[in-house]
Amino acid sequence: MHPELTVVAHETGSTTAAAAVLDRRYDLAVIDDWSAHPPAEGSGLSVHRLRREDIVLAISSDHPLAGLPGPATAARLRQIVGDRTWLCAPAGQLSRAAGDQRLTSVNAVPPRRWEFEGLHVLAALVAAGAGVAFLPAGIAREQAGVTGLRTAPRMQRTILALTRTTTREDPAVTACLHAVRQALGSGR
Structure with a gap:
């Protein structure tokens, strides 16, 4: 053209x-x-x-909470994050800052944190069961083996x-x- x-x-x-x-x-x-x-x-x-797109808490589809209805409230977020590796972008990235802010606001402390470049890399790691992450809903939907839990309150990008x-x-x-x-x- x-x-x-x-x-x-x-x-x-x-x-x-x-x-x-x-x-x-x-x-x-x-x-x-x-x-x-x-x-x-x-x-x-x-x-x-x-x-504009919703951000979801991405967990592996075989996670025990993957089939439960309802959003990832503060209590559910603390429960999921408390026993899983947290997957996120490196410090300085906007997605990292937003995720850290949400975790801090609900007092969710991950036992381990792994940093990776690229949201699709994070999605593949979630699908493999390596941990959990905040991801755009569209990326979570595209990745086989990932379930996206709505966040409450809502997060968006x-x-x-x-x-x-x-x-x-x-x-x-x-x-x-x-x-x-x-x-x-x-x-x-």
Whole structure:
């Protein structure tokens, strides 16, 4: 559709993406924000909200609590986390900060903590019975052997695209933003 457009993709942390867009290292950044209040536009940054998704407590499908109805309340979270290895992103990642905040708020203390890059890696480890983790509901659903328990209170993440306000009308940025929206709309 845009034969002259060359796209170069880089993986970077969500916490550094805004600065990279503002200093022109990237024209567009797609990030997941696990905070209750995603960033607002301002200071030369345009924020495009692309998708909102629930976060679930991911446990292996053979876990004794996998078949019980109801959400992962504070008591259930303490029970599950108290006897399992906690799987999470490394410190400094937004998903890690949100997970740590929830665990602290309900006084859930995991006996062990393993850190891994990548939510799909965490999902595979949960499926293998290596531990439990907070994961986006879509990733938990995709992974065979994983059951996602709703959280109460609800946790969510927002998929955002960040661009500079000065590139709002740039055809290349517009085409890339459209492609990202299409990809997320199709469930990929």
